[in-house]
Each structure stands twice: as C-alpha cells, then as structure tokens.
Amino acid sequence: YPNIGRVATDKEVAAWDIDVRPDFKGLPKGSGSVTKGMEVWESKCASCHGTFGESNEVFTPIVGGTTKEDVKAGKVAALTDNKQPQRTTLMKVPTVSTLWDYINRAMPWTAPKSLTTEEVYAVTAYILNMAEVLPDDFVLSNENMAEVQKRMPNRNGMTTNHGMWALKGKADVQSVACMKDCKGETKIRSELPDSARNVHGDLSQQNRSFGPVRGVDTSKPPST
Amino acid sequence: YPNIGRVATDKEVAAWDIDVRPDFKGLPKGSGSVTKGMEVWESKCASCHGTFGESNEVFTPIVGGTTKEDVKAGKVAALTDNKQPQRTTLMKVPTVSTLWDYINRAMPWTAPKSLTTEEVYAVTAYILNMAEVLPDDFVLSNENMAEVQKRMPNRNGMTTNHGMWALKGKADVQSVACMKDCKGETKIRSELPDSARNVHGDLSQQNRSFGPVRGVDTSKPPST
C-alpha cells in the first residue's frame, strides 16, 4: 500500500507499549515497597476504594475474602462455599501482572497513567499486603514478581477448558429443540418482585404512546 | 386479522376520496365561470403565479407557450421547436382532470383544500381562458369537462410506449460493457463552468477535515 502509514519510532512504541503479560513481558525495571505503597494508597486510592480496599462505594471491594490457606492452595475457597457476600478483586485475579498492568494504565480513575513506575510497584505491593499475601516489609520489584505470582490466592482458579474461545469450540450446554407436546415442567419458577416493578421508572414513559402495545404504568400495582 | 381496522363509513370515504381521474371518475357535480375564475385567480393565485399565470417567482409559469394550433392538434409545437424558454404547465399537461384534481387538493399553496367546488371549476376555467383554450364567457362544469378535454393543447402529447413502467419492461438504451481497449472517443466534452465552482458554497466545509481526501477550497480558483 504505497504511501500509507510509516514505521513507528522506538520512542513512539515505548510511549504506548505499556502492557504487561502474565510472563512479565513488558514489565519495566523498578521496585516499590509496601510502606511507600501505603502512602500512595491513602493519598490516591483510599478515597474511592476504602482505607482497607474494602469499600463498595464506587466499585466492588478490591481486598477481602482471601485467606492464608488460599495463598497456599492458589485457589480461593470462598469462591466455592460462597460465604463472602461479594467477590472481591483479589478473590478472582489469578495473575499479579494483571494488577500491575491495570493500575499502571488506568488508576487512579480520574488521573489514569499518572503514577510513576515505583508507585505502581508500591501500591500493588500494598494491596497484596492488605490481603496478607505479602509481608509489611516487602519490596516488590521486577526481579521478584515471579515469586509473588506463586503466592496469588487464586492463581489456580482459572480454566480454559471450554468451547467459548475457539471459533469452532464445542458448546457446553446441549439443548434439544422439541416442537410438540414437549415434556418436562413448564412452571413459572420466578416472577418479578413487586419491589422491582417501578425501580427503572414508569414504563408507560418508556414505550410509544401508539402502536401494538402501550407501556405499563408501573407506578401503580398490577391490575390482577 | 381479527380485531384490526374497521369498515370506513361513507362519510369518511367521501371526506378523503377526492381524486379525479382522466375519465372524470371522482369529479363532483358543479360548475364555475371564467369570470368567477378571474376573481379567484386575482385574489388567491396571482400573488404567486402572476396576473397572467406567467410568473417564474415561486414556480415555473402555468400559462404560456401554447397556441390555437396546439389546441387543434392536441400537441404543443413548442415542445419540439424548443422556442419557449421554459416549459409551462399548460404546454405539458395532457388532461384537464389533472388540473382540476391538483388545484382542488393542493392550491392555494398555503391553504390547500380551502377552495369550494365552484371555485375550483372557475379557476380551472380561467387558467384555460388565459391560455386561450376557453372563451371569456365559458362556464366549466362536470357536464362539459369531457368537451374541454378535447381542447387541451397537449392532450396527444404523451406516450406510454416505453419499458419503464412494467416490472419486466424492456430498456430503451442498450449499452455494452466493453472491458479492454474500448473504442470510441473518450474526450472531455463538458467541464464545470467556473461560475458554478462556488455556487454551492465552499466545498472544503462540506467534507471531513480528515480521511482519504479533503474538500476543495472552492472560494479560490483551481490550482491549474
């Protein structure tokens, strides 16, 4: 394609190529301590995510629901027993690179990409410290990330054994299209709770005032 | 389709079924004189179409370009010799029903469907009188419309001998898709006159400021 595009300079690639993979390809050299991370957290993160990463105010909690046993097993038990009311970030995330990469590119939310490399290392360390994955005196660095990965509470929590990635993958749920006198129960198992009827506003205002149907006036209870 | 639509009442059909066909189906009983038509014209039509139907202000002229010979022949000569600068309504219209129907449904332009039946007869008569198709003392009515039709200057001016009506009609122009070393002249026969360059405004403002091309700044002459 003559005269279309041009070769990127090294500096241009460096400016944008910020992704960090699970094998730490892309991870810049550097380090940051838990102590420094606490400073970063309290000044730049806690207002949204809570002092302990527990806040549900702007997003689901980041920290919580993981145990020392999970760190050993690499599988978060609360994901099976469902005792934790919400699934926190640390309960789910299998890879420490994911945290590093995401904080580096997107946090703090209103000033993404404003953290220094040290700050990203530090605050990542601090989050893992809050979750008791890393000790108080830990200094996270490109050198020891692989070791830290081995302590991620849900590092063994993922499977790619399913058919929803490959274009010709096999579906896990196999239904059958019965056409006549189909067996099995056809009972109503769940209905809209009354409390949810008008939560989205009056539906009569969310449909046309003409046509085959009208919107239901959900500010009133159902007529039956 | 159970419970869809309902039968129209006679009055409803009468209120809307106003079309008048070339065979005068739909023409209501009534009449109107050329004299009365002149009143209507001067009070309700002339401001737009001109006192003699000649105005080019809001639309092409209604009257003009037809002759006594055309009335006899039923074919307007100026359509062949192209001596008339513009083709007026009366040069083209083959059917008097068309005038009656259109004036009745659409004129005057800012108050369509406001004329009485008598006014429509009258002003139709007056237009034909201006064109010297009908005499000054004529009274047009549902009874004599068929006679008037026989005096329409271009009543024989139409042909339906073409392939552009039927779904499978035969095309009149048959080109051939030559692919290589095609013969025949490929000369530029006509170019945009300089005077037309900027008439539609500056084209640089009518194209995106990015993409494969830019709009030409037509406020300046071409660069060659």
Next chain:
Amino acid sequence: GSALAQAAASAATDGDVNILTLPEHSTTLGKPVAANPYGVPSRFETNLLRRESPGLTRVNAASVSFTPLQGLFGIITPSGLHFERHHQGWHDIDPGRHRFMVNGLVKNPKVYTMDDLMRLPSVSRIHFIECGANTAMEWGNVAVPAVQYSHGMLSCSEFTGVPLSVLLDDCGYDRKAAKFILAEGADGSGMTRTIAIEHALDDVIVAWGMNGEMLRPENGYPLRLVVPGVQGVSWVKWLRRIEVGDKPYATKDEAIHYIDAMPNGSYRQYTSIQECKSVITTPSAGQRLLDKGFYNITGLAWSGRGKIKRVDVSVDGGKNWRAARLETPVLSKCLTRFNIDWVWDGSPVVMQSRAVDESGYVQPKINELRAVRGTKSIYHNNAIQSWKLDVSGEVSNVQVY
C-alpha cells in the same frame, strides 16, 4: 494537512507528538453513560449535512435537500442525512390521530389506526430510494460541483412495515377489476401517485419504520409507502389512503412532472422504474487527494430492476475497465457498495464506474442516453459519471464520451 505536516515533522525526530505526549482523553475520566440519551454525531462531524442546491427551486418548501454521499460509508444512509423532497413542506404528524384508509375496488373500505397497522405481520427490507430527478441537472452539460448535488437525491434504509398486499387482502380487493392503486399523502399537496397492481402486490410496503426506529418526520412520519425500485415520488409520505382502481390517475406528478421529454416533442408518461446506475463517491468532484499512493476507490451501484451483478471501474476515461469488489450482501433494489484498489502516480486521471444489473442491463454513457432521449429529459439520468483528477490532486466533474 496541518496534522499530516505535524506528524511528518515530528516523525523525523523522536516521533509524533500526538503519540509521545499522551492525549488528554488517555489521562482523564470521560463522560458518563446516557449523557446523551439519544446520541448525536461527534463535534468534529459538522461538515456532512443535507444541503440545498441554490437556484434549483424557487421556494424551499417545494424543494430538495441532498444527501452528502461524498463522505458516507457502506449502504445505510444515516437517517439524519436522508435526502428530502417535499412539495408542500413537511409536518410532524401526531401518530395517535393519524388514520389510514383503503377504498375503491374493495369489498370493505377500511380505516386503520397506527395501532392497527403495527399489529399486522410486518417485514423489514433494505432498499434504496432515488428521486426520479436525481442527476437531472446534468442531462445537458456539467452543472454542479460535487456528488452531493449530482447524485444526492439517493438514500438507502431498512424499512419496516406491513406488505401492501396484506392490507389489500384484508379489505378484499377485487382481484379481477383491480389494475392500479392510487397512493395519497396527508400533506398539503395531498401527493398522489398511480402504481400498477402487479407492483403493489409484489414488494410494496406500508412502512412506519426506518433504520430501526420510526420514520423521521421529513420522510413521512408516521407512515409512508415503500415502492422498491421506483422513483421516490411514488413512495408517498404521510400516507393517508390507498384507492384500488381500474385506470391510472394522471395526477399532477405523473402528468405535468416526472414525465420524460423526448426529442420528438412527446413525453413519456408513467416512467417509474429507476434503471441501473452507479457513481464513485470517494474520490469525487470537489475533493482533493493530498498525496500520491494507494487509494480505495469506492462508490455505490443500484438498480430498480433487481440486484447488481457487476461494477466496472475505469481510471483512463473509459478505455479500460476492471471489475470492482462488491460488498455483501448484494440485495435486490438496494444500494451495493463497490471498492477497488488503486495507486495514484500523480498523473491526470478520469475515473468512472459502470454498473450491470441482474437483467443484464449495462449503465449507459450520457451520449447513449441522449441518442435515444435527447437533452430535455430531466428525469431518469442514469449515465456513467466521470470525475477528472488533476495533477494538483483536485477532482472535478466532467462529461466524457
């Protein structure tokens, strides 16, 4: 190209400042969802608008606004840019009070509300609509500076409605006597057009939907006729009535206008089908190429007689032609977008496209059209369009044969 120049300049050094210095949107929080509950185009998209052609008509309520084909993609016309042609202005009609009537040669003349109509079995189909007067200004010599004005009485949308055949059946139309229908609008002009019963029963739709939502007011809200393949004037807007009859109606717009002047002084009446046509939209007249090198030549082809079979493109004024890629799906009586690779070496070029439809009809040259129909015809100009590219990069409108 200040952006281009800038990019080139900084590229010579460390790189493009637009890359090296992260843009504001990469380092700040953006706007919330539903900031626009009904979204609008970017603030940078203010140039492509429906525009009038000065002097084409004398009053702008009986006039045309043209679709900016020069910058559109694919086949769907954004509804906000659909061309307009009104004869007595447009209205925003209350759909709750709109009524639709079928009368004439039917067992039961009926009245339908919008509620009634929208309960009936509906279909959605993508069709082009072209005004019979599209490209009229160019029957004689070159007259307009851009494809918006030469070809912009052309749009293409997904229309939804009930097949007219369903309604005619519902009213019990007279299968023996019925030969024509009359469609009538509710606007001041009471626009009326005759349609053959075969066509009416074939693929005509009484439509309320356009591109997924209700028709826009300018396009007939809440109801218009869709008459695939036929000139736009028959797609009666603000539709209020269909009459079934046994003779054509010779309405104003089929006895005084939309008639085709022949060289022998006669007029062809009832010419309604829009024959096969195509045009290159980018690059096109009034545009400037910034650079030599690769370009995707792209344009539109359509036929009122069915599907597009092939589009050929010439970049040497018609001596040699190459078949372009047709985008899929190729649908009947619908725009088909074509694309073809091309490298501009900086020399002057005349580019043209030529469409062939499934009936085998080949889009003609303007001189071929004129040989049969003369130069006064106005309507139905489907000639091959030529664009001249100058060494300066400027493209202009020319006629070539």
Next chain:
Amino acid sequence: GSALAQAAASAATDGDVNILTLPEHSTTLGKPVAANPYGVPSRFETNLLRRESPGLTRVNAASVSFTPLQGLFGIITPSGLHFERHHQGWHDIDPGRHRFMVNGLVKNPKVYTMDDLMRLPSVSRIHFIECGANTAMEWGNVAVPAVQYSHGMLSCSEFTGVPLSVLLDDCGYDRKAAKFILAEGADGSGMTRTIAIEHALDDVIVAWGMNGEMLRPENGYPLRLVVPGVQGVSWVKWLRRIEVGDKPYATKDEAIHYIDAMPNGSYRQYTSIQECKSVITTPSAGQRLLDKGFYNITGLAWSGRGKIKRVDVSVDGGKNWRAARLETPVLSKCLTRFNIDWVWDGSPVVMQSRAVDESGYVQPKINELRAVRGTKSIYHNNAIQSWKLDVSGEVSNVQVY
C-alpha cells in the same frame, strides 16, 4: 387509548373526527427542506431512549446504558440508541490527532493516521454487538421489568473499516510466531483485550464507520475494533494500538471480569463467543395489550457462531412450538428478526422464543444453563426468555422451566 376510544365513539356516528375534519397538516404549508440539516426523530418519539439500570453500577462513567429493544424494528439499531458500556467514561476524540499503531511480532511496527487508514481497502458488514454481561441480572431470579434492561446491551449496525488482516499484512506480522493480538484503547482505562490470531485474521475490522457515518463518540469515534460474534468488551473503542504476540495478556477485563464463575469455584477464562440467543421484543415485559385479536409477535435472534437457522415460538410456556418467519437477509453474526402470527383470545399466556444457529446449537433453558454453570456465572446468559401475558393484557418477566 383515548385515541382509540375517540375513534370508536365517532365511528358509531358519522365517522372518525380525525378523518371527517381534515387535520391541520392537510390544509397548511409545512416546513422547508433542510430545516434540520441533520435530522432528528419526531417530537412524538421521546420515550424510547438509552437508559441506565439503577443500582447496576455505582458510578455512571463505568456503567451501561441500555438500548430500548421494546420498540425497535428490523435489525439496524438507530445509532443514537446504540447501547453504551464505558469503563472510564467516553470522549469525543479529535480524529486529526488520533493515531493507530501496530507493534509486537511484526517486521515493521507502524503508525497510521486516520487519513492513512481510510485510504486502505475497506469493507462494510452488518454485525450485532452484545455485551458479555447482557442478561446477567437474570442468572439467578427475575430481576428487571423490561426487555430494555434484560437484553438491551445488544445493538446491530453496519460497520465500515479496514480488515485487521490487511493491517497485519502491511506490517509484516510473524506468521509463525503470532498466536494472539492485543487490542488497546486510547481512553483512560486503556481498555485491552486478547484476541486469537485466527480470529483476528478472519473477520475482525478496524472500523471508523457505523451505519453510514463515522462512529458515534460513545461507540469509539474515530476508531474501534469490530470482532464479530465476540462479546462487546473486545470491540475496543477509541482504538489506538494492536500488538501481535505469542501469549494471551490476561488483562483486567479477562482476568478479573468477563470470566465465568463455575459451580466448583473455578472461573472460565477467555470465554468470548456470544452463543446463540433470541428474545421476543414485542410484546414484552412492561407492555400492555389493549385488545384481544391479531398480533405480530416479533423479536430478535443472533449467534456468535454464524447464521440463525430457525427460531421457534411458543405461546404455551414451552409445550408446543411453531417456527417463526425469519426476515432476510439472514447474515452471519448479525441480528435476525423473526415474526409470527398470533391471535390473542384473552386468556393468560406464557410466550417464549428459541433460536437455533447453523452449527445446530439450540438456545437453552435457564435450568439447562444452570445445570452446567451454576448461578454465579454473570456473563453469557443466553437462556430462553419467558414473558407472561395476564388476562389484563399486562406482560411481565418470568422464568419458566
């Protein structure tokens, strides 16, 4: 139905006053062309809007607005009503300053301007986009009152752009080593998603056009990735970069979200394909039928694995099914609208639709999904949707099995 009542009342006498007394728009002159150079919907079309679901997210710049499927027609989503999902808000980016980079396992890492990209060979294709979290609120019990909220993270548009394969070729990607690509956005979230190279080379488009015009800002203006069949989060908006790599990237939205919780406590990672699904849009929950009699039941079906083969509709809660009419063209990874005739006799009804795609996959019941995936899965709920019609005419959301 005051209009209905009025019509009925007057019909008893001489007829409907809306017919007998000509409406104002039939007796006056309307508005001129280009009154709106970029047109907008009728003043009577103010109810169908993108809306949020209260409580779904805590901040509205990392949230969703839903498409009002309950009143749309055909398959094209009006661009103003395209659903929104932003992670760090939306921006209206200056296209003159926007750059696109390809790097990684390529011979030449390259930078393209919008000018460059839009000169390349382009394609236009109609595809659905569905958020992986569409219908998530209903993995457990019934939670939302209308199809806008249960299924409205779904839209369908004609997208135009350059095939990603063209760009990868242009940069000389490493045919042996390349296994994945990473797509990255220019917004604050720098949205990143991994895509398999087979998919990237298949039908992925680097798109600038949507429904004939440029993308809307909320949908990624001026550039987004189109990844047909795959959940919306991969259709990276405000696209700035593609990296070619040999391993997946486990980005935040593929390691913490858009992972599917299984009953054994594990998560399925890299589940991207949107499996076959359908829903009746009219009548649907939150709507009321005014009357017994004929209705056109209509809805949408789609599959990330190709074309829709069949859609069945039941009006007895799943005991008996009839095949619906599919509107044409039926396109791959595109919405397909279905319609079926139905007469309501006034008794209670549970209506459902069930789609089958060309792979033979049958849209499952919610209990069949749960039997495999449990109730915590959130994403990829493609269960059969049931609507209950009450004797009062009110339709509501229920789960039936």
